[in-house]
Amino acid sequence: MGLITQPYQLLICLLPLLFYSQCSPILCSHHQSSALLQFKQLFSFQNHSSFACEISRPKMMSWKEDADCCSWDGITCDSATGHVIGLDLSCSWLHGNIPSNSSLSLLPRLRKLNLAFNDFNYSKISSGFTDQFPSLTLLNLSFSNFMGSIPASLGNNITQLTYLDLSNNSFTGHIPPSFSNLQQLRHLDLWDNNFVGKIPASLGNNITQLAYLDLSYNNFSGHIPSSFSNLQQLLWLNLEDNNFVGKIPDMFTNLTQLSFLGLAYNELIGSIPSSIFELLNLTEIYLSFSNFSGSVELYDFAKLKNLKFLSLSNISLSVSTKLTVNSSFPNLSELSLPACNISEFPDILKTQHHLEWLDLSRNQIRGRIPSWMWDIGVHTLLVLDLSRNFLTSIDHLPWKNLESLGLDSNLLQGSLPDLPPHMVQFSISNNSLTGEIPSSFCNLSSIQYLDLSNNSLSGQIPHCLGNSTLFTLDLRMNNFQGSIPQTYAKGCNLAYLRLNGNHLEGPLPPSLTNCVKLQFLNVGNNNLSGKFQNVLETQHFKSWI
Structure with a gap:
């Protein structure tokens, strides 16, 4: 019996040791933790370095020498080897320079490196930077x-990269030819930099796994590569605000998954390819500010049942707004058609009950606003711009949640309308309005921009406007009388105040000294009296009269 049970007794004795060796965590090595602590010493921690983050914290502050670096905030380790494979220091308050020979080179197994939303004080990416991380999949x-x-070598060394985001920096130069080697790349974002030159055709020929491509807000030039037709998995394509020229290539037949298309603010010519109207997954289209020719019918977009955002402003096209009989239109959140030679309110608006943004400015729309417009986005409309048309009257404003309203440079007569309570911006300048400012304006608890200039308004300026949330107040070139409001309180936000060209009397209010942000003041061509010096010497004006 003893001979039989002895092996089992031995196994029972060894079980705790076996269990411990298999289940105890693998700690990161001393040289890795030392490398990370050296990297920490490069920076100071300033919360404004991550001001764009909704949530931020100084992750490195919790790193301690006597702790396992795999437990540190922002660190991910391989559970089998203890190697550091992920470093996420996004939104970490970092301020300082990253030298070309930083200690991060001692983390060669790194797969994910996220340094977004910090301030690296115009650091450069050295030519050897990408040599240090051959296993990188996210940067x-x-x-x-x-x-x-x-670095020209970037695409030669990290060929497993699937995610690359360099957006909102000050990068310059061309897209390196070596990018053609990043054949696993699915996300490429170069938005808002200073890149120049032509887009290499290899971007479309070689990197065919791309689902997200954003090259907007740069200085790219030349033609849009026709090779983009190979990007059949593309969901997002944004080329806005560059210097692209020529016609839009007929590349959309294969891009059936596309949901976002941005081509605005370029020098594109020719017609809009009809294949765009077959992209049934599109939710957003931005084609504004180009030199297209010919005409476009709004009902061409009617097939795009998922469409939510449509912007065709300033496109040199003749935009027809009539719908055919029994045609329907997708429910939009935003419709932007300024400077499109439109002479009437588009028929499609009659079916739009969920609009949040409507811009019909700089067109040829005449007469009264039709009564059926009052049903458009009654509970949803936030922004409405009808400025620079030929409108003659506006009866009332039924949009209870409206925040921004532009009615300037029309032919409006009558009195000022009562405004919705959540109004933030209101401009009705350059019209022929008469009467006084309604007392309801004192209920605007969020108003920041108010422009009533160049009308024939009269009466006194309500004193509540001197103690409000206003950043800009422009009442010039009217017939206002009485005194300037005396009620500017401490914490006043006013930065722009224009009251010139009225019949105001009395002194410049001493309480204006509470408006420490005031930069522009014009009170000329009134009947003011008294000394201005005590008020003016406390301000840092860029302009005053």
């Missing part, structure tokens, strides 16, 4: 104050 340097050109 995010967005919103972190980098500058300089992208």
Whole structure:
């Protein structure tokens, strides 16, 4: 019996040791934790370095020498080897320079590196930077104050990269040819930099796994590559605000998954390819500010049942707004058609009950606002711009949640309308309005921009406007009488005040000294009296009269 049970007794004795060796965590090595602590010493921690983050914290502050670095905030380790494979220091308050020979080179197994939303004080990416991380699959340097050109070797060394975000920095130069080697890349974001030159055709020929491509707000030039037709998995394509020229290539037949298309603010010519109207997954289209020719019918977009945002402003096209009989239109959240030679309110608006943004400014719309417009987005409309048309009257404003309303440079007569309580911006300048400012304006608890200039308004300026949330107040060139409000309180936000060209009397109110942000003041061509010096010498004016 003893001989039989002895092996089992031995196994029972060894079980705790076996269990411990298999289940105890693998700690990161001393040289890795030392490398990370050296990297920490490069920076100071300033919360304004991550001001764009909704939530931020100084992750490195919790790193301690006597702790396992795999437990540190922002660190991910391989559970089998203890190697550091992920470093996420996004939104970490970092301020300082990253040298070309930083200690991060001692983390060669790194797969994910996220340094977004910090301030690296115009650091450059050295030519050897990408040599240090051959296993990298994610690199995010967005919103972190980098500058300089992208190393030509980038695409040669980190060929497993699937996610690359360099947006909102000061990078310059061309897209390196080596980018053609990043054949696993699915996300490429170069938005808001200073890149130049032509887009290499290889971007479409070689990187065919791309689902997200954003090259907007740069200085790219030349033609849009026709090779983009190979990007059949593309969901997002944004080329806005560059210097692209020529016609839009007929590349959309294969891009059946596309949901976002931004081509605005370029020098594109020709017609809009009809294949765009077959992209049934599109939710957003931005084609504004280009030199297209010909005409476009709004009902061409009627097939796009998922469409939510449509912007065709300033496109040199003749935009027809009539719908055919029994045609329907997708329920939009935003419709932007300024400077499109429109002469009437588009028929499609009659079916739009969920609009949040409507811009019909700089058109040829005449007469009264039709009564059926009052049903458009009654509970949803936030922004309405009808400025620079030929409108003659506006009866009332039924949009209870409206925040921004532009009615300037029309032919409006009559009195000022009562405004919705949540109004933030209101402009009705350059019209022929008469009467006084309604007392209801004192109930505007969020108003920041108020422009009533160049009308024939009269009466006194309500004293509540001197103690409000206003940042800009423009009442010039009217017939206002009485005194300037005396009620400017401490914490006054006013930065722009224009009262010139009225019949105001009395002194400049001493309480204006509470408006420490005041930069522009014009009170000329009134009947003011008294000394201005005590008020003016306390302000840091850029302009005053």
